[in-house]
Amino acid sequence: MSMLYWEDFTVGKILEFGGYEVTEEEIIEYATDFDPQPFHVDRDAAAEHYFGGIIASGWHTGAMCMRMMVDGYLRDSASMGSPGIEQLRWKEPVRPGETLHVKAEVLDRSLPKSRPQLGFVKFTHTVFNQDGKVKMTMISSGMFLRRPDGAVATEARQ
């Protein structure tokens, strides 16, 4: 895979990737560190709870999505991080035994005037399980370096 720069994230571009196997062990381990609410860490309390069993912390679901994003396209990109999230919805609980996949779509992109070497890309990421059930949706932006030759050409025009 060649290096992905801002120019490569055209509006409407779709990327599909994933295959993250969710285990109870990892759900409990993550939540013990970062979100130790009973329905994430205590098997018995979770069974009695509204959710009817252990569910992943929403932050864990986001983190699993992030790992799939890195493996799916960020590792081979000129990623410069993210300024933030515009909307995130935890649609359904994520449970042990599920396998998660992601569909990413480029919604919009822009070039800040202040930093000519990079650009913003706005994505929607949808996390779904092995049955196509949507678990999480997220609209967020990433920053990517511009393709070096493109940047030179743009600077030459200014």
Added chain:
Amino acid sequence: MSMLYWEDFTVGKILEFGGYEVTEEEIIEYATDFDPQPFHVDRDAAAEHYFGGIIASGWHTGAMCMRMMVDGYLRDSASMGSPGIEQLRWKEPVRPGETLHVKAEVLDRSLPKSRPQLGFVKFTHTVFNQDGKVKMTMISSGMFLRRPDGAVATEARQ
């Protein structure tokens, strides 16, 4: 601390808590699992990068915020999880050696008609370091059970 129900989260209520010590070891461990981009996991690559050193994954910063939220008020509340995030901004990178604190403020709250036993509370959470520098802001909602006697009174009125 007595149990916090939906009724206890009045608009304008402010909660301050935290004291999370950020270590390079934990930043690298978290990012190795969930966000293995060079500026999160590779000390040498990070030093050469725009960020000038290892920085925490944004998901890790969110997770640290979540842990402070659980310790700060959720553990003693009738929390029923969260439907999502309306806006999250990673304002400045989080670096090893910082100590994080959180200020939470109740922005709004509402009662869904479909589920009379619970209510929504919209918060803004601001994560800042030991010098008061803002690192992350988040507007999100939580679901909480209604105080049992309050729920009975409301149902009686309907």
